[in-house]
Every structure is written in structure tokens, then in C-alpha cells.
Amino acid sequence: MATLVLCALRLSYSKSRYFRAAFISSQPERDTERSHGKVVNVAIIGAPNSGKSTLINKITERKICAASNKVHTTTKLVRAMCYENNTQIVFLDTPGVVTDKEKRKYNLPESMLSACYKSLRCADVVGVVHDVSNRYTKDYLHSDIIGMLNAVDEIPSFLIINKVDKLKSKQQLLTVIRNLTNGCIAGNPIPGPGNSKKKDSKTEKGYNKFSDVFLISALNGDGVQDIKEYLMCNAKTAGFQYSPDTWTDQTPQVLIEEAVRAKFLDFLAQEIPYKLNIQLEYFEEIEEEQKILCSVVVECPSDRLSRLIAGAGGGRLQQIKSHIRNDLMDVFKKTVVVDINLKVKSKPTE
Numbered sequence: 001m002a003t004l005v006l007c008a009l010r011l012s013y014s015k016s017r018y019f020r021a022a023f024i025s026s027q028p029e030r031d032t033e034r035s036h037g038k039v040v041n042v043a044i045i046g047a048p049n050s051g052k053s054t055l056i057n058k059i060t061e062r063k064i065c066a067a068s069n070k071v072h073t074t075t076k077l078v079r080a081m082c083y084e085n086n087t088q089i090v091f092l093d094t095p096g097v098v099t100d101k102e103k104r105k106y107n108l109p110e111s112m113l114s115a116c117y118k119s120l121r122c123a124d125v126v127g128v129v130h131d132v133s134n135r136y137t138k139d140y141l142h143s144d145i146i147g148m149l150n151a152v153d154e155i156p157s158f159l160i161i162n163k164v165d166k167l168k169s170k171q172q173l174l175t176v177i178r179n180l181t182n183g184c185i186a187g188n189p190i191p192g193p194g195n196s197k198k199k200d201s202k203t204e205k206g207y208n209k210f211s212d213v214f215l216i217s218a219l220n221g222d223g224v225q226d227i228k229e230y231l232m233c234n235a236k237t238a239g240f241q242y243s244p245d246t247w248t249d250q251t252p253q254v255l256i257e258e259a260v261r262a263k264f265l266d267f268l269a270q271e272i273p274y275k276l277n278i279q280l281e282y283f284e285e286i287e288e289e290q291k292i293l294c295s296v297v298v299e300c301p302s303d304r305l306s307r308l309i310a311g312a313g314g315g316r317l318q319q320i321k322s323h324i325r326n327d328l329m330d331v332f333k334k335t336v337v338v339d340i341n342l343k344v345k346s347k348p349t350e
């Protein structure tokens with residue numbers, strides 16, 4: 001039977017809860033698997049744009065976590081799960097570290113830093129994603145990341161050096177690893193020159209308690225399977241928190257709105273996409289046709305901006321819409337028909 005949910009501009013709490021129920025327990029729970037399976041909760045932290053969400057999507061083989069070429073795509077804690085060989089990996093995708101100035105500039109929620117700390121409290125293992133292609137930051141970890149790791153130094157952690165595909169020469173990698181680990185992995189010094197002199201802890205650029213280091217490309221998948229196997233080895237026998245067929249803790253409403261936001265971030269320049277207000281206004285799931293119909297309102301601050309986004313003859317909006325549809329099909333693994341309506345924000349009346 002078709003499930004029809006008409007949304008007012010803001011969905012009520014009870015309707016959101018309905019969404020959650022539909023996606024979290026769509027099939028009967030497998031009780032025996034739940035009680036005998038293995039679970040590992042993995043917090044993925046790192047600087048903005050380092051590739052955290054892309055990596056999780058690659059491992060889970062679903063575009064659960066919105067990703068874009070701009071910073072601060074992820075603004076809240078998102079769980080994404082995958083299940084294999086009676087083991088459930090629960091990823092906790094987090095926002096990148098953010099300053100108060102950036103929060104104001106990009107119109108970001110206050111809760112971003114607390115989302116990172118919350119993920120650490122739930123984690124069995126912490127993965128730090130680092131963009132090795134960023135020439136300004138490749139040789140040191142962000143001080144906030146070091147602070148977070150030090151705050152939970154009893155939790156095992158591993159370093160993921162990402163975007164290796166962008167490097168012309170791999171020669172610099174050993175120096176980068178040495179800097180990011182303070183020359184020490186799993187309690188063992190990395191042999192070679194530059195590791196003999198005693199370092200002042202204030203000048204250290206990395207964290208010396210990583211148990212492993214992975215060199216990967218989250219985009220093309222190189223090295224990603226090694227991380228999955230490492231996590232499966234770190235899973236512990238425990239009752240599953242989620243049934244094996246659950247793949248996220250987010251509602252379809254959030255997944256759709258975040259996917260739309262990410263695509264506008266990809267397509268629009270500078271701060272423009274951060275000024276948009278995106279809301280799902282209609283959602284219908286036709287189960288027998290494996291199809292989702294949805295409509296999203298994108299509120300722009302001015303008429304000029306609305307015309308700019310639409311592009312000549314609405315061409316640009318059509319292009320964005322087609323990318324959004326493809327991404328949503330990759331999220332829900334179903335046919336998705338999506339409508340995007342641009343609306344100009346009404347001025348407050350005197």
C-alpha cells in the first residue's frame with residue numbers, strides 16, 4: 001500500500017517519528033543475529049572537507065552522508081551502518097572542526113563541536129581523516145583534533161591519510177606520516193632520519209597514540225577495504241543496537257534535505273549556497289513500485305539570487321535536480337522522483 005505523507009513546511013515531530021519508524025524497522029528484527037553478532041562504533045573525525053563523509057559512503061556502499069566540494073557540508077552527527085559476516089559497523093559521521101567566525105560566516109549551527117564530542121563518547125574506535133593533498137595543512141593535525149584525541153586517549157584510534165590519488169609524488173608520504181604521528185605508531189618509533197632528536201611536546205604537530213595508519217583514496221576506493229577489515233577485526237561481541245537491515249539513524253526528511261543542500265554547495269559559488277533554507281514539503285513512498293516521490297522547497301534570500309540559481313531558462317536548476325535525483329537513488333536504492341521549487345524569502349511585514 002502506498003504510504004503517503006503530506007508535509008507542511010515544517011514536519012511535525014510525530015510525522016518525523018513516523019519516517020524514522022519506516023526506515024529503522026522496516027523488516028522483522030532478527031533476534032538471534034542481534035544477540036550473537038559483533039558490533040563496532042567508529043567515530044570519524046577530521047578537518048572540514050578532508051573526505052570523512054565520502055569515506056563512510058564508500059565503505060557502506062550507499063550515499064548516506066552528504067558530501068560536497070565545499071567545507072562544512074556535514075553539520076550534525078549522522079550514523080551510517082553496514083553489516084557483513086554477522087558484524088555491524090556503525091559509523092558516526094561528524095562535522096569538521098569549526099571556528100566561531102566560520103559559524104557566523106556560513107550560517108552554521110552552534111552544536112557542531114558538541115556533535116564531535118558526542119561521537120567520541122559513543123565510539124569504540126576513532127578514525128581521523130586527514131587531507132594529504134592540502135599543501136597548507138598536510139603536515140599537521142588541527143589543534144582541535146589533537147585536543148579531542150587527548151581527551152579520549154584511552155579509546156583506540158587510527159589515522160587515515162586521504163586523497164592520496166591527488167599526489168604527484170608519493171615520496172613525501174613518509175615525512176607526512178612522521179609529522180602526523182610524532183614519529184610513533186602503536187608505541188613504536190618510526191625508523192629513519194629525523195626521529196632521533198627529542199621533541200618538545202608543545203611543538204608536536206601530531207598525535208603519538210595512533211595504533212594504525214592507512215593511506216587511501218576515499219574517492220576511488222584505494223585502501224578502503226583495508227579499513228573495513230581493520231574495523232571488522234575490532235568489532236566486539238555485543239547485542240546489536242540496530243537491526244542488521246538498518247542503514248542510518250536519520251529520517252528520510254533529513255537525508256533528502258542534506259542531499260539537496262550538498263548539491264547546491266557543489267554547484268553554487270562561495271557563500272551563496274550556505275544562505276539557502278532547504279525544506280522537504282512532500283514525501284510519498286510507493287512500496288510496491290520501489291519508488292519515492294518528493295518535493296523540496298529551496299528558499300533564497302532574494303529574487304536576484306533565485307534567478308541566478310535557476311540559470312538561463314532554468315537550465316542550471318534542471319542540471320542540479322538531475323544530480324540530486326541520482327544521489328537520492330544512491331541513498332534509498334530506489335527510483336526517486338524529485339521536484340525542486342525555488343522560492344524567494346518573504347520580507348517580514350512592518
Ligand SMILES: Nc1nc2c(ncn2[C@@H]2O[C@H](COP(=O)(O)OP(=O)(O)OP(=O)(O)O)[C@@H](O)[C@H]2O)c(=O)[nH]1
Pocket residue numbers: 046047048049050051052053054055066067068069070071072073074075094095096097162163164165166216217218219220
Ligand atoms: N581526489 C579526491 N577527492 C576526495 C577524496 N575524498 C573526498 N574527496 C572530495 O573531497 C570533497 C570533500 O569530501 P567530504 O566527504 O564532503 O568531506 P568531509 O570531510 O565530510 O567534509 P565536511 O563535512 O565539510 O567536514 C568532496 O568533493 C569529495 O569528492 C579522495 O580520496 N580523493
Ligand SMILES: [Mg+2]
Pocket residue numbers: 052053054065066067073074093094095
Ligand atoms: Mg562531511
